[in-house]
Amino acid sequence: MEKQDILYGALALVIILIVALVIKPMATGEAIDIGLPTPAPVETPVPEVTQPEYTPVVMATPAITPPTTIPTPTPRPTWDPGMSTIEFVDPAQYGVSFNQSLPGGTRFDHTPLDTRLTTLGSITGRYSGTSQTIYMPYPYWELWYTVEPSGSLAGKDQTMSTSTVTGPKLSGMKGSGSSQTVMQGSYSVTIPQFTVQVMDGNDPNRIVRTITPPGGIDKDLWAGKTVEPVGYDTSITIPDPRPWKERFFEGERNYFFIINAQTLDSYTIDFKVPTRYLENSTSESSQ
Secondary structure, three states: OOOOHHHHHHHHHHHHHHHHHHHHHHHHHHHHHOOOOOOOOHHHHOOOOOOOOOOOOOOOOOOOOOOOOOOOOOOOOOHHHOOOOOOOOOOHHHOOOOOOOOOOOOOOOOOOOOOOEEEEEEEEEOOOOEEOEEEEOOOOOEEEEEEOOOOOOOOOOEEEEEEEEOOOOOHHOOOOOOOOEEEHHHHOOOOOOOEEEEEEEEOOOOOEEEEEOOOHHHOOHHHHOOOOOOOOOOEEOOOOOEEEEEEEEEOOOOEEEEEEEEEEEEEEEEEEEEEHHHHHHHHHHHH
16 A cells, blocks of 8 residues: 555545534534533622612603683674663563462461560660670670760750940941840750770670760750751651660670760660570470
8 A cells, every 4th residue: 555545544534533523513503522521611600780779750741731712702782872762562572461460478387477575684874884794695686775865965054145236436336236146155065975895705806896876866856856858848756766776696605895975864785685595495494
């Protein structure tokens, strides 16, 4: 055998080995076995990565206001000059008949309303003062008051007189001089006054109401005086307005009264409540 043949045989053997050991495993995806020991795989630890804390971010979204459509104003109707005179029409046009009587009101209960009042207490006096605190247990009550003034608004014994003034003889005046009317008597005038301040007993700084006689205090005017109005043939007699009345639509609380009285002989203040309040209270307490 020649040397060249041996070389060809060795080369063919190498090619077969390469195909069997390298090319075939690569084609089938197997590991290449070259006869050397394979080192064991080294596991590399995965580093612990700290996750950042999640902080939610709230973004304010501005409200979107839809565009406002301006309504078109309704044109104002013009006035018809021909409507200056308004005429009557047939009432049947509106379903109205004057032959039908209007229905009368009917009470559901046949018992008339009890309007009686009962006096719970009174204050009498002549001079100014402050009352004690009283409790008004009902939601509605009335204050009636009357006064008696000390005298007339005019001065004492006042009369009207007329005098004539004449000059001396040497003054050159002839005949009667000028005349004048003067007031004779006392010029002192008395003006009666009366005021009641209703105070809240639970809140002394609150004035519930200030009461004074309407039209002032004139004893002569109340004493059956008659007046003759202008333009009328008959006279009118002025009645005595006393007692005056005040209505209070509040209650169930404490009150006290500050009274200012001047030039009075006396005054009286009565506190009244509906009688039905007391009757209901009595019937409820007896049950």
